[in-house]
Amino acid sequence: MEFTSLLNSSLDLNSKPLRFIDESPPQVKQQVLESSFIGLGRNGVNVKEEKGALIEELNRVSAENKKLTELLTVMCENYTELRNQLVEQTSKNMMNGGVENSNAASRKRKAESSNNNNIDVLNVGASESSSSDEESSKKLREEHIKAKISSVCVRTEASDTSLIVKDGYQWRKYGQKVTRDNPCPRAYFKCSFAPTCPVKKKVQRSVEDQSILVATYEGEHNHPQPSKVESNTSASNKNSNNLGTVPCSTSVSSTPATVTLDLTKPKAVQQESTNGRGTLGSPEMQQFLVEQMASTLTKDPNFKAALAAAISGKFLQSNN
DNA sequence: CGGCTTTGACCGGCGC
DNA sequence: GCGCCGGTCAAAGCCG
Numbered sequence: 001m002e003f004t005s006l007l008n009s010s011l012d013l014n015s016k017p018l019r020f021i022d023e024s025p026p027q028v029k030q031q032v033l034e035s036s037f038i039g040l041g042r043n044g045v046n047v048k049e050e051k052g053a054l055i056e057e058l059n060r061v062s063a064e065n066k067k068l069t070e071l072l073t074v075m076c077e078n079y080t081e082l083r084n085q086l087v088e089q090t091s092k093n094m095m096n097g098g099v100e101n102s103n104a105a106s107r108k109r110k111a112e113s114s115n116n117n118n119i120d121v122l123n124v125g126a127s128e129s130s131s132s133d134e135e136s137s138k139k140l141r142e143e144h145i146k147a148k149i150s151s152v153c154v155r156t157e158a159s160d161t162s163l164i165v166k167d168g169y170q171w172r173k174y175g176q177k178v179t180r181d182n183p184c185p186r187a188y189f190k191c192s193f194a195p196t197c198p199v200k201k202k203v204q205r206s207v208e209d210q211s212i213l214v215a216t217y218e219g220e221h222n223h224p225q226p227s228k229v230e231s232n233t234s235a236s237n238k239n240s241n242n243l244g245t246v247p248c249s250t251s252v253s254s255t256p257a258t259v260t261l262d263l264t265k266p267k268a269v270q271q272e273s274t275n276g277r278g279t280l281g282s283p284e285m286q287q288f289l290v291e292q293m294a295s296t297l298t299k300d301p302n303f304k305a306a307l308a309a310a311i312s313g314k315f316l317q318s319n320n
Numbered sequence: 321c322g323g324c325t326t327t328g329a330c331c332g333g334c335g336c
Numbered sequence: 337g338c339g340c341c342g343g344t345c346a347a348a349g350c351c352g
Contacts, residue, residue: 173325175344188343192324202343 153206154213163187163203165215171201182207194223 154165163176163185171189178185184205191197199219206212 172323174346176326177342177344180341186342 150217152215152217154215155211163205163213165201165203165213167215169193169199169221179204184210191221194221197222 152165152167169191170193172192173187173189175188176185177188182204184207186202186204189201189203191199191201197219199217199221201218202216204214206214
């Protein structure tokens with residue numbers, strides 16, 4: 001793993017002491033240590049005792065450093081394993097299809113869901129319809145729109161009570177309902193960027209975690225993403241429904257999948273989370289992971305203690 | 321003044 | 337047929 005080496009280099013604070021102890025000939029060590037204490041005006045016994053204590057301390061710190069390095073290696077291995085599992089799971093979900101909307105417990109929504117799963121069968125068998133061509137084509141269009149359903153989970157600040165999911169498109173709210181299976185109201189949005197755009201969006205807070213907004217997109221946009229257009233034309237944005245030049249890429253896709261965005265995290269992270277496959281190994285993502293690991297490590301009191309010991313060891317060595 | 325949000329009313333599908 | 341429920345409409349109000 002690439003960032004393992006990065007972290008190793010930054011964490012190996014006792015690399016010099018290690019080399020000093022392990023690689024230098026014993027005579028040189030003795031000379032250096034003794035000469036270091038010549039100017040201190042101490043007697044020989046004290047100097048020898050202190051030297052022994054320091055070497056012992058250095059050995060201890062070096063061993064601790066080695067342990068930490070091993071621990072980090074294990075962490076990195078675990079991370080790699082988890083990442084592989086995530087990628088595997090994501091690709092499985094993409095292949096299986098189907099909308100996993102835990103909030104949609106109603107009968108009707110169940111029926112819709114089954115329709116979506118069998119959309120290919122419906123399209124193939126559409127010719128058996130006895131209605132007129134106009135009606136059947138209309139039905140097909142509706143089914144096609146329904147087929148383009150994707151569910152997106154967006155984590156927001158708990159204090160944020162609005163049902164706004166910033167995804168780069170312009171939405172007009174046309175209704176709000178409290179549904180039976182969820183005490184939180186469900187908001188209904190239509191894409192307002194293009195009058196002919198058939199895309200609809202439903203936004204509702206998750207029952208389990210109310211800081212998570214579940215946005216369900218129906219249909220496919222027949223126009224470019226407004227925020228991209230606006231960023232190209234430097235137009236001012238009156239509406240708040242986009243993230244400027246860095247929108248959450250939650251555009252409707254034909255492959256039903258649930259994506260979780262964390263709006264409480266930096267935008268770059270959101271993008272990586274949204275993109276999911278293929279970008280986990282990108283330099284930006286690795287940089288973020290390195291920062292994340294560093295942040296996690298610095299919050300660990302044990303790590304802090306070990307780091308302090310290592311630094312104090314280094315200081316002692318440099319003073320000597 | 322135009323566009324957006326709010327919210328109560330209405331509609332249609334479904335189960336009993 | 338009735339009631340429930342999700343989805344949509346549209347009038348009123350708000351805001352820049």
